[in-house]
Amino acid sequence: MGRGDGRGRIVSPDGADDTGTRILHVDMDAFYAAVEILDDPSLAGLPLIIGAPDGRSVVSSASYEARRYGVRAAMPVGQAMRLCPTARIVTPHFDRYQAVSRQVMAVFESITPLVEPLSVDEAFLDVQGVRRLWGSPGRIARLVRERVHAEVGITCSVGVAATKHVAKMASTLSKPDGLLIVAAADTVDFLSPRSVRAMWGVGPKASDALEARGIRTIGDIRESPQEMLDRAVGPALGARIAQLARGEDPRAVETERVEKSVGHEETFEVDVTDREFVRAELLRLADRVAARLRRADWECATVAIKIRFDDFTTLTRSQTLPEPTSVGQRIGEAAQTLYESIDRRDPVRLVGVRAEKLRPAGSAAFALWDDDEHWRKVEGALDDARARFGNATITRARHVGRGDGRGAARHPKDHGVD
Structure with missing residues (x-):
C-alpha cells in the first residue's frame, strides 16, 4: 500500500509529449479496498480499513478516504481507528485479491508480452515493440487504464517514462486514477x-x-x-x-520473475517475554521456510530475522551462510544466533524468518562431505510424511503444546510472506 492519500496529485493533459518513452508503471488504486468495493458497492466512498477487527492486528490496506486521516499500512488497527473513528473495518480476502490480480495481469499481457509484475497490484510494461499495434506509449497507457476499468471494474494509475525508476515515481504522483507522462527530454527537470x-x-x-x-x-x-x-x-x-x-536507469523489464526470498512470520496474541519460547518459534518458522525451499528446489545463501517488540520497534538482522542450504535446522540455528545478537530484552510481539539470495538447489560447489547429511535425511523423511498425512500431523517435539504458560495465550497466528 502506498503512503499517498491523493493530495498533490499530478496528471498529464491529453496529448502530452511522450517522446523517448517506452516504460509504463501501472499501479492499482488502493487495490484491496477497491476489490472489496467491487464485491460490495455499498462500501464506495467510505473510509475503509482492511484488516482483522481485533486490536492487535495491523492494517493491510486502506481506502483513500481513510488515508487522509493518516491511516497507513502496517499500522495497528487500534491506532488506525483512533485516527479515523468512522472507518469501516473490512476483513481481508486474499484469495479474492489474487484472483482479481490475475485478471489485471491478463489485461497487461494482452497488450504486451513484456510484463514484469512487482506485486499483486503493480507491474512494469515495456511497450516499445507494440507501438505499431496500439500507438504511442501515452496512447497505450490510456488504453490500459480504460481496459482495466472496463474489464475488471477497478481503477489504476500509470506512469510513462524512459526508465523504470521515473515511471514508478510518475505513477505514484498521479494517484489515484491518474496518468503522468514524463518525456525523455524532461526527465532531469522532472526529478x-x-x-x-x-x-x-x-x-x-x-x-x-x-x-x-x-x-x-x-x-x-x-x-x-x-x-x-x-x-x-x-x-x-x-x-x-x-x-x-541523473535520470539514468539501465534496468530492463524482466518477464521472468525469480522469487528473491521466502519467509514466514507470526504475530503473538500476547507479547512474549520467554526468550526460549522465541528461540523455539524461530526454529519452527525456519522449518516452514526450509520446506518451501525444498518444494521449489531452491537453497538460500542468507538468513534474516525480524523481531518486533511491544512498543512496535522492529529490528532486522541477517547473516550469510558458509554454504547455501534448504535445511531447516541450519536456517533455524542461524536465526537463533541472530536473535541472540539483539541486546533488547523487551516483550516480543512478532517474529519472522526469511531465506534470501536464493539459488537453484545443488548449484553451489560440491563439498567433500556434507555436514547436514543427517538433518537432510530427517527433514526429507518429514517432507514425505507430510505429503502423505498432512502438514499438521508431524512436528518437532519441542513445538507440541507450545504456548501453555510460556508467553502466548494460545497458538500464535502464523502466516507466510512471499
Whole structure:
C-alpha cells in the first residue's frame, strides 16, 4: 500500500509529449479496498480499513478516504481507528485479491508480452515493440487504464517514462486514477525538485542520512560530491542514487520473475517475554521456510530475522551462510544466533524468518562431505510424511503444546510472506 492519500496529485493533459518513452508503471488504486468495493458497492466512498477487527492486528490496506486521516499500512488497527473513528473495518480476502490480480495481469499481457509484475497490484510494461499495434506509449497507457476499468471494474494509475525508476515515481504522483507522462527530454527537470524520499529504493534511514547533510531533493543529489553521498549512505547506494538522479536507469523489464526470498512470520496474541519460547518459534518458522525451499528446489545463501517488540520497534538482522542450504535446522540455528545478537530484552510481539539470495538447489560447489547429511535425511523423511498425512500431523517435539504458560495465550497466528 502506498503512503499517498491523493493530495498533490499530478496528471498529464491529453496529448502530452511522450517522446523517448517506452516504460509504463501501472499501479492499482488502493487495490484491496477497491476489490472489496467491487464485491460490495455499498462500501464506495467510505473510509475503509482492511484488516482483522481485533486490536492487535495491523492494517493491510486502506481506502483513500481513510488515508487522509493518516491511516497507513502496517499500522495497528487500534491506532488506525483512533485516527479515523468512522472507518469501516473490512476483513481481508486474499484469495479474492489474487484472483482479481490475475485478471489485471491478463489485461497487461494482452497488450504486451513484456510484463514484469512487482506485486499483486503493480507491474512494469515495456511497450516499445507494440507501438505499431496500439500507438504511442501515452496512447497505450490510456488504453490500459480504460481496459482495466472496463474489464475488471477497478481503477489504476500509470506512469510513462524512459526508465523504470521515473515511471514508478510518475505513477505514484498521479494517484489515484491518474496518468503522468514524463518525456525523455524532461526527465532531469522532472526529478530535480522531488524529495529524496520519493526515490524508489531509498528508505527512511537513507533519506534521514541525506537530509542531515542538507541533501533534500534529487537535484541536491546530482549537485553533491560523490564522496559526500558515499559517506551518507555507503558507496553502493551512493553510486546508485547518483545515477538515478541523473535520470539514468539501465534496468530492463524482466518477464521472468525469480522469487528473491521466502519467509514466514507470526504475530503473538500476547507479547512474549520467554526468550526460549522465541528461540523455539524461530526454529519452527525456519522449518516452514526450509520446506518451501525444498518444494521449489531452491537453497538460500542468507538468513534474516525480524523481531518486533511491544512498543512496535522492529529490528532486522541477517547473516550469510558458509554454504547455501534448504535445511531447516541450519536456517533455524542461524536465526537463533541472530536473535541472540539483539541486546533488547523487551516483550516480543512478532517474529519472522526469511531465506534470501536464493539459488537453484545443488548449484553451489560440491563439498567433500556434507555436514547436514543427517538433518537432510530427517527433514526429507518429514517432507514425505507430510505429503502423505498432512502438514499438521508431524512436528518437532519441542513445538507440541507450545504456548501453555510460556508467553502466548494460545497458538500464535502464523502466516507466510512471499
